[in-house]
Amino acid sequence: MADKDGYVLRVEGFCPVCEQASTFASRDEWLRDHYLCLNCNAQPRERALFSVLTELRPNWRELAIHESSPCTAASRRLAEAPGYVASQYDPTIPWGSGPPEGGWTSQDLEAQTFTDESFDLVVTQDVLEHVFAPDRALAEIARTLKPGGLHICTVPIVNKQKPSVRRAGRKADGTVQHLLEPVFHGNPMDPNGSLVTVDWGYDIAAYWDRASGLSTTIWTIDDASRGIQAEYIEVLVSRKLGVPDLSGDTPPRPPKRGFLRKLFG
Secondary structure (H helix, E strand, C coil), rough: CCCCCCCCEEEEEEEEECCEEEEEECCCCCHHHCCCECCCCCCCHHHHHHHHHHCCCCCCCHHEEEEEECCCCHHHHHHHCCCEEECCCCCCCCCCCCCCCCCCCCCCCCCCCCCCCCCEEEEEECCCCCCCHHHHHHHHHHEEEEEEEEEEEEECCEEEEECCCCCCCEECCCEEHHHHHCCECCCCCCCCCEEEEEEEEHHHHHHHEEEEEEEEEECCCCCHHECCCCCCCEEEECCCCCCCCCCCCCCCCCCHHHHHHHHCC
């Protein structure tokens, strides 16, 4: 039941995106899209993403960051980092170039123009349910990450415990093959929206790891004080493993024989 102002849910708390006390409120029962921070308009999935980001990389403003298809309050916050690079999928201009007004570079996630090990952090918010070859996109993300770098991602895990299912594919001639009824999500670059190509399940982490060679963890947060309450707001974190350079360390001395006999004898 809505309150006198028409809100079905309204909670006071602290927004991880704008980093200030705020009110979270929604006039619609579908909280994923409508439960907004009244300061910065961040949605629950953005608040979940920033909660994870600031826990794992509290120095994120000092990092080299690539975000694909930015268009959210979280994107505006990430853009505060001097090393932030935004990209959009725009095949009407050469890959790696940008519009005259600047602000982003055109990139195909499946074949990026960035050099190897360019970024400490890659962020994709509700992007990887729209690519036709997620394995290629994930491999490219891994290629562009520095050792120890993170891919932090939101994607609606609509199938939950059920297997992931492909909704649409790409034929050899580049045309789309619809395997299920077409579903589109909003796209600031295309008034027709973005076609959903995969309905992901919790097997997403195993797929992520196999395709990218990274190590993935799914974060699930339910926290009213941060306004993180809704469907499909899991955050995936994929880490690029790096071998530390220990060449300057002196190896420990082996224990004396008497100690070994005492320990194992």
